[in-house]
Each structure stands twice: as structure tokens, then as C-alpha cells.
Amino acid sequence: MRIISNLFCFSLSIYLFILNFASYSYALENVDWVLLKENGEGKEWLDKGSIKQLPNGEISVLTKFFKNPTNANNDGELSLYVMRINCDDKKFKDTSINGIPQFNSKWQTSNNDELIDVVIENSCSEFING
Numbered sequence: 001m002r003i004i005s006n007l008f009c010f011s012l013s014i015y016l017f018i019l020n021f022a023s024y025s026y027a028l029e030n031v032d033w034v035l036l037k038e039n040g041e042g043k044e045w046l047d048k049g050s051i052k053q054l055p056n057g058e059i060s061v062l063t064k065f066f067k068n069p070t071n072a073n074n075d076g077e078l079s080l081y082v083m084r085i086n087c088d089d090k091k092f093k094d095t096s097i098n099g100i101p102q103f104n105s106k107w108q109t110s111n112n113d114e115l116i117d118v119v120i121e122n123s124c125s126e127f128i129n130g
Contacts, residue, residue, distance in 0.1 A: 034047075
């Protein structure tokens with residue numbers, strides 16, 4: 001019985017993972033990366049073509065973050081995020097990081113992180129004006 005339960009959970013996870021990226025997989029060759037901001041922490045990009053409306057006034061966006069190297073032996077780190085943003089509350093949660101679904105992510109504020117703030121501001125502005 002445990003094997004069947006594990007198989008079901010695994011199948012459900014794969015199904016949800018595929019659904020999470022269904023709209024993005026079609027647009028992979030049509031990404032519209034825009035560099036939003038660069039600071040001492042790194043660089044933040046937004047794929048303007050990925051912005052889509054979700055229920056309850058929320059949007060989903062694809063972002064890319066390059067974390068600057070911390071020392072001479074480090075090349076830096078590039079990460080892709082699918083973010084869900086509530087434009088009214090200025091809150092976000094990461095629904096996927098580097099293609100891995102984040103099922104337990106919680107809504108949070110930017111905590112004055114200027115790179116996250118610029119993603120929220122630009123994404124919501126694009127959605128309202130787009």
C-alpha cells in the first residue's frame with residue numbers, strides 16, 4: 001500500500017510541475033528579458049512576456065537573478081524564479097525556483113530588498129498598462 005501511495009504522490013508532483021510551466025514552455029523562444037536593476041548583490045531581470053493574470057488580482061511572472069560572486073573563486077550564481085505577486089498588497093511568493101516547485105511558499109513582503117521591490121513595481125505596472 002505504501003508503494004502505491006508513494007507512486008501516486010510522485011505522479012501528482014510531476015503533473016503539477018508540468019502544469020506550472022505549461023504557459024512558459026510555449027514562450028521559451030520568445031522571452032523578453034529586461035534588466036530591471038543592478039546593485040551590489042547582483043542583477044535582476046523580468047521576462048515581460050511571461051506576465052499573466054491569475055485569480056484574485058494576482059499575477060505570475062518569470063524573473064532571473066544573478067547573484068554577484070562572493071570571492072575570486074566564485075563565478076556568481078544565476079537563478080530563475082516564477083513569482084506570484086499580489087499587486088494590491090505588494091506581496092510575493094516564489095512558486096518555482098530553478099524549475100523546482102515551491103509548494104509550501106508563503107506570502108511575504110520584500111523587506112526593503114530593492115531588487116524584489118523593482119520586480120513587483122515593474123510587473124504590476126506592466127500588467128496594469130499592458
